[in-house]
Amino acid sequence: xxxxxxxxxxxxxxxxxxxxxxxxxxxxxxxxxxxxxxxxxxxxxxxxxxxxxxxxxxxxxxxxxxxxxxxxxxxxxxxxxxxxxxxxxxxxxxxxxxxxxxxxxxxxxxxxxxxxxxxxxxxxxxxxxxxxxxxxxxxxxxxxxxxxxxxxxxxxxxxxxxxxxxxxxxxxxxxxxxxxxxxxxxxxxxxxxxxxxxxxxxxxxxxxxxxxxxxxxxxxxxxxxxxxx
Amino acid sequence: xxxxxxxxxxxxxxxxxxxxxxxxxxxxxxxxxxxxxxxxxxxxxxxxxxxxxxxxxxxxxxxxxxxxxxxxxxxxxxxxxxxxxxxxxxxxxxxxxxxxxxxxxxxxxxxxxxxxxxxxxxxxxxxxxxxxxxxxxxxxxxxxxxxxxxxxxxxxxxxxxxxxxxxxxxxxxxxxxxxxxxxxxxxxxxxxxxxxxxxxxxxxxxxxxxxxxxxxxxxxxxxxxxxxxxxxxxxxxxxxxxxxxxxxxxxxx
Numbered sequence: 001x002x003x004x005x006x007x008x009x010x011x012x013x014x015x016x017x018x019x020x021x022x023x024x025x026x027x028x029x030x031x032x033x034x035x036x037x038x039x040x041x042x043x044x045x046x047x048x049x050x051x052x053x054x055x056x057x058x059x060x061x062x063x064x065x066x067x068x069x070x071x072x073x074x075x076x077x078x079x080x081x082x083x084x085x086x087x088x089x090x091x092x093x094x095x096x097x098x099x100x101x102x103x104x105x106x107x108x109x110x111x112x113x114x115x116x117x118x119x120x121x122x123x124x125x126x127x128x129x130x131x132x133x134x135x136x137x138x139x140x141x142x143x144x145x146x147x148x149x150x151x152x153x154x155x156x157x158x159x160x161x162x163x164x165x166x167x168x169x170x171x172x173x174x175x176x177x178x179x180x181x182x183x184x185x186x187x188x189x190x191x192x193x194x195x196x197x198x199x200x201x202x203x204x205x206x207x208x209x210x211x212x213x214x215x216x217x218x219x220x221x222x223x224x225x226x227x228x229x
Numbered sequence: 230x231x232x233x234x235x236x237x238x239x240x241x242x243x244x245x246x247x248x249x250x251x252x253x254x255x256x257x258x259x260x261x262x263x264x265x266x267x268x269x270x271x272x273x274x275x276x277x278x279x280x281x282x283x284x285x286x287x288x289x290x291x292x293x294x295x296x297x298x299x300x301x302x303x304x305x306x307x308x309x310x311x312x313x314x315x316x317x318x319x320x321x322x323x324x325x326x327x328x329x330x331x332x333x334x335x336x337x338x339x340x341x342x343x344x345x346x347x348x349x350x351x352x353x354x355x356x357x358x359x360x361x362x363x364x365x366x367x368x369x370x371x372x373x374x375x376x377x378x379x380x381x382x383x384x385x386x387x388x389x390x391x392x393x394x395x396x397x398x399x400x401x402x403x404x405x406x407x408x409x410x411x412x413x414x415x416x417x418x419x420x421x422x423x424x425x426x427x428x429x430x431x432x433x434x435x436x437x438x439x440x441x442x443x444x445x446x447x448x449x450x451x452x453x454x455x456x457x458x459x460x461x462x463x464x465x466x467x468x469x470x471x472x473x474x475x476x477x478x479x480x481x482x
């Protein structure tokens with residue numbers, strides 16, 4: 001097994017497994033945040049956020065999730081560099097659009113843009129909820145439990161800042177495009193593919209990518225368009 | 230009906246004296262090319278013209294000229310084997326080009342395929358990968374009768390499809406990472422699908438992948454460009470099989 005991580009295929013496995021792990025997170029994260037648009041009092045979302053912040057299993061998973069992000073991001077830059085070195089003299093004229101999808105050729109660019117979004121997203125929500133606090137982040141008591149009014153912070157952010165709202169819509173769409181290649185690609189890399197499953201994985205991946213993109217775009221839109229009233 | 234004539238074409242081609250020298254593009258003009266002629270025939274006509282003008286003819290690889298030997302290469306107008314699907318350069322016809330067009334011809338570009346001269350690249354790397362494990366060891370005995378070992382028809386077909394690989398290197402040329410994964414996966418697959426190949430499956434996957442990495446090919450990012458540009462349409466599902474074979478081999482160590 002020692003040679004596994006230095007081999008091209010072993011290195012691909014790391015991207016695939018970390019990617020699949022992050023895809024599970026993305027689905028859970030979306031599921032929880034969709035509570036924002038299903039209860040205008042904010043109680044449902046606040047309870048959900050409180051559960052995620054206090055549940056011991058989630059607390060254990062949080063640093064592992066962080067590690068998952070770091071591995072997926074750092075490893076992608078490393079692998080892209082290795083692959084870039086494999087062609088020292090570049091082509092003068094390339095016509096790749098017919099042979100492969102744009103997303104598949106630009107996973108690093110898409111990933112890097114999602115990373116930029118992720119940083120902005122975390123500064124606005126994660127950091128405020130976890131560390132610094134915010135005037136908008138008041139306290140509420142629901143069913144006798146004291147907790148952050150995360151709903152107030154999120155809703156006010158999207159109502160007050162069109163820029164942040166649009167950035168979040170863009171982030172969701174970019175992530176969706178990234179996943180349109182990433183989903184089926186991770187199963188292909190793990191060897192879980194054949195001529196029957198290739199089209200199935202792609203179909204499932206496209207559905208997943210669209211659900212993620214639309215799901216994440218709907219949340220800021222809901223508040224920006226005043227649908228909470 | 231006579232084929233149409235392309236009155237004038239500009240050929241922008243990579244010229245490089247030898248492996249050490251620095252190459253550059255040269256543009257030549259060629260006139261009255263029949264759309265019925267093959268791309269390599271056009272190259273022959275151009276070379277005759279260059280010889281008459283006292284210019285060193287363009288070196289390019291070719292052999293059978295019937296799309297089966299895998300010798301011809303050429304990256305034409307941004308695509309390996311040019312603007313047609315499921316053909317090698319020798320099977321590409323001039324009817325795929327327009328009159329007055331500038332045709333850009335480059336060699337395969339990959340660290341593992343260094344240019345020898347002009348458009349000729351050294352594809353010894355593929356031979357080295359095959360020598361590392363792309364075979365079945367038969368150490369003794371006579372030749373067994375072909376049908377004594379029962380083989381599922383689907384397996385036989387899949388094996389044959391993978392065995393259609395002619396080792397031209399278009400997959401490496403097409404891949405944005407210069408990865409040889411499609412070639413290696415085809416060579417692993419056509420043996421892995423048959424009982425005779427199963428005996429050495431583990432060592433084959435490990436040795437061929439190690440050799441591929443050692444020779445400086447890039448990694449696979451599943452863009453599928455290799456399958457699209459492969460003159461034999463080798464499927465990327467072979468790469469999934471290679472990944473599987475490799476994982477099994479490494480885990481069992």
